[in-house]
Amino acid sequence: MKIQVVGGGPAGLYFAILMKKAQPASQITVVERNPAGVTWGWGVVFSDETLERFWEADEQTSQQITDSFARWTTIDVHFKQRVITSGGHAFAGLRRMRLLEILQQRAAGLGVTLIFDRELTEAERFAGADLVVVADGVNSRFRARHADHFKPDIEVGRSPYTWLATRRVFSAFTFIIQENEHGLFQVHAYPFDRDTSTFIVESDEAAWRRAGLDRASEADSVAYCEKLFAPWLQGRGLMSNKSVWIQFRRVKCATWRRGNMVLIGDAAHTAHFSIGSGTKLAMEDAISLAKALSGGGRIEDALSSYEAERWIDVAKKQRAAEVSQRWFENISLYRHFEPEQFAVSLLSRSKRVTHGNLKLRDPGYIASVDRWFAQNNGRAETDPAPPPMFTPFTLRDMQLMNRVMVSPMCQYSAADGTPDDWHLVHLGSRAIGGAALVMAEMTDVSRDGRITPGCAGIYKDEHVPAWKRIVEFVHGNSRARIGMQLAHAGRKGSTRLSWDGMDEPLPEGSWPILSASPIPYLPHSQVPRAMTRADMDQVRDDFVRAARMSEQAGFDMLELHMAHGYLLSSFISPLTNQRDDDYGGSLANRMRFPLEVFDAVRAVWPERKPISVRISATDWAPGGFDLDQAVEAARLLKQHGCDIVDVSTGQTTTLAQPVYGSMYQVPFADRIRNEAGIPTITVGNIQNWDQVNTIIVAGHADLCALARPHLFDPYFTLHAAAAQEYYDVEWPKQYGPAVPTPRKT
Numbered sequence: 001m002k003i004q005v006v007g008g009g010p011a012g013l014y015f016a017i018l019m020k021k022a023q024p025a026s027q028i029t030v031v032e033r034n035p036a037g038v039t040w041g042w043g044v045v046f047s048d049e050t051l052e053r054f055w056e057a058d059e060q061t062s063q064q065i066t067d068s069f070a071r072w073t074t075i076d077v078h079f080k081q082r083v084i085t086s087g088g089h090a091f092a093g094l095r096r097m098r099l100l101e102i103l104q105q106r107a108a109g110l111g112v113t114l115i116f117d118r119e120l121t122e123a124e125r126f127a128g129a130d131l132v133v134v135a136d137g138v139n140s141r142f143r144a145r146h147a148d149h150f151k152p153d154i155e156v157g158r159s160p161y162t163w164l165a166t167r168r169v170f171s172a173f174t175f176i177i178q179e180n181e182h183g184l185f186q187v188h189a190y191p192f193d194r195d196t197s198t199f200i201v202e203s204d205e206a207a208w209r210r211a212g213l214d215r216a217s218e219a220d221s222v223a224y225c226e227k228l229f230a231p232w233l234q235g236r237g238l239m240s241n242k243s244v245w246i247q248f249r250r251v252k253c254a255t256w257r258r259g260n261m262v263l264i265g266d267a268a269h270t271a272h273f274s275i276g277s278g279t280k281l282a283m284e285d286a287i288s289l290a291k292a293l294s295g296g297g298r299i300e301d302a303l304s305s306y307e308a309e310r311w312i313d314v315a316k317k318q319r320a321a322e323v324s325q326r327w328f329e330n331i332s333l334y335r336h337f338e339p340e341q342f343a344v345s346l347l348s349r350s351k352r353v354t355h356g357n358l359k360l361r362d363p364g365y366i367a368s369v370d371r372w373f374a375q376n377n378g379r380a381e382t383d384p385a386p387p388p389m390f391t392p393f394t395l396r397d398m399q400l401m402n403r404v405m406v407s408p409m410c411q412y413s414a415a416d417g418t419p420d421d422w423h424l425v426h427l428g429s430r431a432i433g434g435a436a437l438v439m440a441e442m443t444d445v446s447r448d449g450r451i452t453p454g455c456a457g458i459y460k461d462e463h464v465p466a467w468k469r470i471v472e473f474v475h476g477n478s479r480a481r482i483g484m485q486l487a488h489a490g491r492k493g494s495t496r497l498s499w500d501g502m503d504e505p506l507p508e509g510s511w512p513i514l515s516a517s518p519i520p521y522l523p524h525s526q527v528p529r530a531m532t533r534a535d536m537d538q539v540r541d542d543f544v545r546a547a548r549m550s551e552q553a554g555f556d557m558l559e560l561h562m563a564h565g566y567l568l569s570s571f572i573s574p575l576t577n578q579r580d581d582d583y584g585g586s587l588a589n590r591m592r593f594p595l596e597v598f599d600a601v602r603a604v605w606p607e608r609k610p611i612s613v614r615i616s617a618t619d620w621a622p623g624g625f626d627l628d629q630a631v632e633a634a635r636l637l638k639q640h641g642c643d644i645v646d647v648s649t650g651q652t653t654t655l656a657q658p659v660y661g662s663m664y665q666v667p668f669a670d671r672i673r674n675e676a677g678i679p680t681i682t683v684g685n686i687q688n689w690d691q692v693n694t695i696i697v698a699g700h701a702d703l704c705a706l707a708r709p710h711l712f713d714p715y716f717t718l719h720a721a722a723a724q725e726y727y728d729v730e731w732p733k734q735y736g737p738a739v740p741t742p743r744k745t
Contacts, residue, residue, distance in 0.1 A: 001026045004129040006120060006142060008032025010044075011265030011282035012135030013103035018057055018290035020110040029113040033136070036104070036116040040241070041096050042165040043192025045173075045276040048090040050284070057287045064102045068094045070191040074172040077343040078232070084343035088361025091173060091276075093192035099279075131299055132261040133289070135282070138249055140267035150263065151254035157272070158329045160213070160245040161202035162221060168236040170197045175346060176232055177331070183207025184332050185228060188274065199238060200273065201225045202328060213245060221245065248272055248325065252318065256310075257303040264289055269314050271321035274328055275350050281317055285310060319661060324350040326667065333674040337699055340372040345698040351663055355388065355697055356690035373697050387724050388697035389689060389704070389717075393436070395610035395643045395679070398556050400436035400703075401479050401730075403696045404717045407683055407705035408439040408485045408559070410455060412497045417444065417457020419466050428473045430710055431480040432732045434717030437703065438474060439483045440467070442561055445539070445546040448511045449488035449567070452497050458484070458546045458553075467553040475554070479730055483557035484550040485614070486601070488539055490567030491515035491528040491576070514539070516570040516577040516584070516593075522654060530579070531593075539567065540597050547601045551609075558605055559612040560598055564651035568594040569616060572633065573625040573652050587629050591636050602641050612681065613637050614646035617668035620656035627668055634676035646681040646705065647672055663691055670700040681705050689720035 001023060005012045008030050016028045046054075054062040069092040077084045108114055134142045143150050169191050176187035184207060188200040208214060213221055222238050251270045256263040265282030292306040293299070327349035334342055347353055359366040367384065374385040378392045393400045406427075413422045423440075431438045444450045444457045457463060467484070474482045493513045496504045505525050514535055515528035531539070543560070550558060562568040570576040571593050577584050583593050602611060617630035634645050647669035650656045658664075665684025673680040682701035686692060692704045709716050721729040722740040731739045 001130045002128055003028045003131045003133065004120075005030040005133045005135060007135035007137060007140075007265075007267070008034075008100075008104070008114065008116065009039075009135060009137060009265065009282065010099060010103060010279050011267075011286055012133065013100070013107050014061075014283045015133055015135065015264060015286035015289055016107045016112045017061060017103065017110060018286060019293060020107070020112050021058065022290055022294040024111070027113075028111075029115065030107065031115045031118050031120050033119045034117065036114075037097070039096050039100060040243075041163050041198075042196070042241070043093045043190065043198040044096050044099055044279040045091055045093045045190060045192075046280060047276075048092075050280045051092065053284060053287060057290075058106075061102060061106050064106070065094065065099065066092075068098050068102070068193070070094065070169075070193055072170075072172050072191065075347065076170075076172040076174045077339070077346055078174065078176040078178075079339045079342050082339040084339050085172070086343070086347055086358060086362050086365045088358075089173065091190070093190050093198070095192050095196070096279075098193070130260060131293070134261060134263045134267050135265050136267055138251060138266040138270050140263070142261075143253070143263060143267050146258060146261075149255070149258050153252040153254075155250045157248035157250065157325060159202050159204055160208045160247055161200055161273075162225070162240070162245050163243045164199045164201060164222065164225065165239045165241075166197050166199045166233055166236050167195055167239075168197060168233050169195060174232075176229060177342075178228055179335070180228060182211040184335060186328065186331060187229060187232070189232075199225075199229075201229075204329065204332065208245070218242070218244065250318070250322065250325075256307050257300075260299050260303075262289065262303045262306065269318060271317050272325035274324045275317070275321045275352075277317050277321060281314060284313075320350040320352050323667065330671065333671060334699070336674075338372070338376075340369055341697070341699050344369055345700070348694050348698050354690045355693035369697060382728065386728065387689075387693050387726055389692045390721065390726060390729065391696070393702055395557070397608040398481055398610055400481060402434070402436040402717060403703050404435045404692060404720075405437040405681060405703045405705040406430045406435045406439055406710050407707040408441045409707050409711065410441045410451065410498070412452055412454035412499075414454055414456040417447065417450065417455070417459060417463055419456050419463075419470060423456070424470050424473060427470055427482065428477070429714040431474040431478040431482065433710075433713075433715035434721065434729060434731075435480055435710070436717075437481050437483060437557070439485055439559060439705070440470075440555075442485050442487045442566075443546075445486055445488055445542040448513070449490075449493065449539075449542065451489040451493055451566075452495055453506075453509070454497050455489075458486070458549050459542065464549050464552050467550070467555075471554040477732065481556040483559055483612070484553070484555040485559040485561055486543055486546050486550070487561035488542070488567035489513070490565070490570050491519065491521050491525070492565050494526055514567060516567075517579055519576055519578070521565065536583075536593055536596070540600050543597050544600050544604055547605050551604075551606060557610050557612065558601065559614055559646060560594075560601060561614050562594050563614045563616040563646075563648050565616075565653065568597060569652055572615070573619055575619055575621060575624045575653050575655070587632055588636075591633055595636060595640055598637065598640055598642065610643035611641070612644045612646050613642050614648055616649050616652050617647050617665075617672065618649045619652045620650045620658040621653050622655075624653065624655075627671060630668065631672055631675050634672045634678055638676060638678045642678065644679040644681060644702065645669075645672055645676075646683070647701070648683050661685065662687060663695070666695055666700050673701060674699065679703075683707070689716075689723065692720070 071092045074087045174189040185203045191197045256268040264285040271277040289306045292302040370385040390402045494510045513528045518530045520527045619625045666682050669680040669682035679702040681703040683705045
């Protein structure tokens with residue numbers, strides 16, 4: 001087989017090595033546009049997991065790479081004149097040029113033809129080749145020539161950075177966050193040989209421009225960074241190999257193959273340098289591609305197999321890298337953090353590292369973090385400190401014993417709004433299960449405000465004693481607090497029970513529905529009436545009546561539902577609010593009626609009791625409500641006396657294209673909390689107690705609301721305590737025989 005490899009970086013060279021080993025008779029040529037000995041950047045990083053794959057693929061190359069490593073096991077975070085150290089991290093770095101030398105020598109030794117300082121034409125690339133492997137990097141010219149086929153999605157990052165090096169040899173992967181008169185700058189530094197370290201300097205664009213670095217020469221940029229980070233350089237200077245300030249380019253392609261041509265490495269996909277996976281992904285591509293081709297058969301089938309095998313793993317790494325990248329791009333949100341919280345937020349930024357994972361790596365480090373967090377959250381007297389999820393939290397006069405909330409979950413089991421024994425057991429069991437706050441399901445403020453005929457309500461006199469019975473059970477049998485979520489379904493009303501067809505209109509027995517504008521939710525849904533001022537007055541009064549009835553029932557907290565496309569949400573989203581009066585247009589206008597309702601409810605709800613508001617922080621649709629607007633909306637809510645924002649996303653329009661994943665909605669709560677300066681509740685595929693601990697201690701949110709985990713296990717919180725061997729929790733006395741006890745040592 002005749003193979004043409006375009007690009008002599010790690011991806012192209014490593015593929016040539018592995019393919020030549022597998023098929024020695026193949027004619028393999030690697031063509032690199034740069035001269036031999038020329039590369040960009042300084043060091044590369046690998047984890048032990050990655051190295052294991054390399055050893056399996058080619059021991060000789062791996063031995064040479066391993067012999068060149070600089071190794072370290074700690075991460076140091078320098079912030080506010082403090083250094084926070086986390087251990088147990090197994091990393092290895094080496095000079096990028098040394099890696100290329102090893103790969104070039106190994107390839108040449110196997111009989112691969114290497115051609116440098118040569119730019120292939122399109123005709124030359126295809127001339128007689130059975131397979132063309134395109135590995136020419138992030139700025140791939142061949143990918144660009146066939147963009148109509150590969151459909152590259154290229155997103156440019158917001159933070160300029162420059163890739164430098166220094167003779168100061170750091171003993172750990174080192175993050176340095178330094179602020180000066182221009183703004184916040186950060187360094188990603190790590191050793192890659194006995195006498196040199198990579199030193200990447202990154203900044204937000206505003207600080208970069210204020211510092212004049214957008215106009216500075218290479219020498220002036222180096223001098224600026226040397227002065228700014230002089231305390232850490234300890235008299236050593238910074239080196240540049242033609243480095244300039246650039247912004248990271250995230251590349252995704254619709255496909256990586258076309259006929260006998262295939263993209264690998266940065267030509268196919270990129271992952272932000274903050275998780276150190278670029279070279280790793282490139283070389284793992286090479287391993288998978290060589291393996292797929294070694295099995296024989298048609299080349300097209302092998303390329304299809306390669307893409308199928310690598311696609312999911314690459315997507316996961318890119319997703320983690322994007323989350324990490326966003327954290328660094330928004331680093332100024334965390335400048336008010338104490339060093340302990342800043343460091344754990346940084347370490348867990350990509351979601352791949354959690355509180356529990358850090359505890360396994362370095363128990364002493366996490367013990368110090370837990371102790372600091374407990375001391376700052378009312379649990380200073382305990383030793384050892386509780387896990388973060390078991391620290392208390394207070395809103396006005398409402399004290400919560402931990403950070404777990406049972407999310408509102410519609411049960412569609414009420415008769416004309418009246419809750420019954422099902423609701424008593426559903427909410428009561430979760431209250432005795434250890435959660436600090438149990439929220440009743442979305443409860444509608446009028447009969448015509450229900451989603452379905454089975455939805456709960458609080459609009460008739462008989463609703464009060466029915467709800468009071470549940471509240472009194474919770475208060476009498478647990479330390480949990482219980483909240484009421486008030487809502488009006490708006491254009492999503494008058495539909496079937498969820499198990500009969502979610503959001504589908506009723507076949508009979510419909511009632512009239514309202515919305516900000518006369519836009520049906522589904523094309524075949526009932527068309528809502530655009531609200532008049534009289535309608536607004538009536539709905540506002542319905543919310544006020546429901547709030548008074550909730551107080552009579554004894555609820556500890558109210559939540560107003562302004563999310564998921566229901567009535568108040570329909571005013572907030574520009575996709576559902578197309579009014580041309582004072583209640584449409586600008587965000588201030590779109591928030592006007594929801595805030596009128598909030599103010600009216602706050603005026604009758606006891607001052608000592610908190611009010612939450614649930615919002616959809618993005619519509620997940622072009623032209624819709626987004627996170628920037630959500631931050632501004634949260635600021636408005638805070639100004640009006642909202643105590644905490646319950647941050648969800650989506651469900652406002654059928655045009656939504658959400659990006660799902662573990663804890664996928666946490667970044668929205670994080671930004672609102674730390675930019676708008678208001679406590680937040682986070683939701684969204686939070687799966688276990690380790691994630692709860694991580695979210696809370698890292699300052700992403702103040703409470704974690706779990707829905708499905710609580711359906712699966714009503715005793716989620718008590719079981720979480722037992723799993724963590726934390727015994728300072730209150731079990732129902734009736735369950736005494738099952739209460740875990742400390743193990744004897």
